[in-house]
Amino acid sequence: MKSVVAPFEPEDPPAPLGRLARHGVPERWQTVDRSAHAPHLVAVPTDDGEDWTAAALVTARPHTAYLKIVDVVGDVRAAVAAVVAHARGRGLAQVKWEGWTARPEDAAAVGFAPLRPPLAQAEDAAGPATGYVRWLHDGSVAEPPYYGQTTHFTCGAVTALVAQAHAGALPDAALDRRAELTLWRDATNHPACEPVGLGVAVRRAWPSSPVTVHLDTDRPVLLDHYPENEREWRALLQDTSRTEAERTGVPVDPRHLPLAAIRSAIGRREHVLLLVSLDGMQGFDVPHWVLCHGVVPGAVVIEDPWANASTGDTWVDAHLLPVADPALDTMSVLSADRFRGAVTIGPPRPHAPSSSSAHAEAP
Structure with missing residues (x-):
């Protein structure tokens, strides 16, 4: 034409x-x-x-x-x-x-x-x-529900909730603001969710879902923009999260997670919560959690729980969003340390207590 x-x-x-x-x-x-x-x-x-x-x-x-x-x-x-x-x-x-x-x-x-x-x-x-x-390719990508975060700081909790809803471990009807804030409260490093704390919170909410944290640095993360006196107690909370991960059996893999491994995880029906910078897509270098849940030739399909209304960006952009592999590789390497943070969540194990009931019982 x-x-x-x-x-x-x-x-x-x-x-x-x-x-x-x-x-x-x-x-x-x-x-x-x-x-x-x-x-x-x-x-x-x-x-x-x-x-x-x-x-x-x-x-x-x-x-x-x-x-x-x-x-x-x-x-x-x-x-x-x-x-x-x-x-x-x-x-x-x-x-x-x-x-x-x-x-x-x-x-x-x-x-x-x-x-x-x-x-x-x-x-x-x-x-x-x-x-x-x-x-524009053969095949299709299974569509998760779209849930836009209702605060500026609950992206990590929302990506985990959407992942579990997509996996069938959480009814769509249970994906609401109470669930969003409850999971965020359990995972937060005030106000952000860092990878280890998020992984531990996911394990507590859904004990039947296998969880692995991927973080290729051993220092505290997401603290660079705070003054020194604000970093100290947040770093202590992150150390506590690592102790809790060891206690509850949540592995923390210190190796760099390559894009090929993210694709492989999705192929195994795992969901990958990935920490990215919004600089490439939105123009400001702010860390942000997205959900990687599908793959197509040359791109990974993500759910972004946030859209920038001031630029005409809407949920239609953020939902079922394909990001080319090289671009996603670049935007998910953060800070001067160039670390990558992610949480992978496997399909719920059969014959275990339902994660939806475990979530409902969480404080």
Whole structure:
């Protein structure tokens, strides 16, 4: 399909887009600064090339392997087909489509499947009620529930809860704010969750699930930005977590965890909670937990419990998000020590007490 790809500059839109305004170019194209997500237009030209019959506003987080359609004006199905071809030409894994104006019948007609709507989101989150996805490779990735963290500091707890819900160890109905804050309280290093403390908390909440912590440094982590007097007691808490890990049989593997091992773990139906920096995807170097739960050619599929509404980022971006292997490898090496922190959770062992009941009994 012939298409035109052009940058989207809200102050100076291309003339053919202006002529498509009769179809109702949404105001949301203009009201959010999407410049950090490379906004561009994929348009379908008329036969003479002088005008457009349709256009889609397309964005994506940096260092990822997907495109997101925000909206389409004009001939919807033709524009979406042009975006899919554009994504294939770039070797990407996936196209998503926010459901602001998308009709289910149009999405189905061009090969998109509906996404499960989020179970929760932060109060300042902005996003459509629905969304759609089309994978650009053979096979499919099993979809976990999407739960957006409701605080700025509970990403570690949320990734663990979503992992267990995806594994069938926790009912979706139990994935709520009480569970989020309860698990965070058990794992926190005030306010962050460091790898060993998170692994120990997961073991306590779900004793039937095998847990391994991967941390290739023996010093306390995630403390560099605190003054010295604030580091000391947090370091002591991390030392206590290591003692508790030894007492409860949670292994702490001191070797570097390579991306190939993360892929292998996912292939064994394990879930990998991975500590990353948000610098690559969001532009600020803040440590953050994501869930690695699927693989596609060249990319790992993650759940990110946080979306940056100020850049037009929504749960549709953060859910079923493919990140190319080299990019994920880079963003998951943290601080000057260049350490990697992760927690792997295996499928629940059969004939053991149910993790959902263990979780329900936690204080």
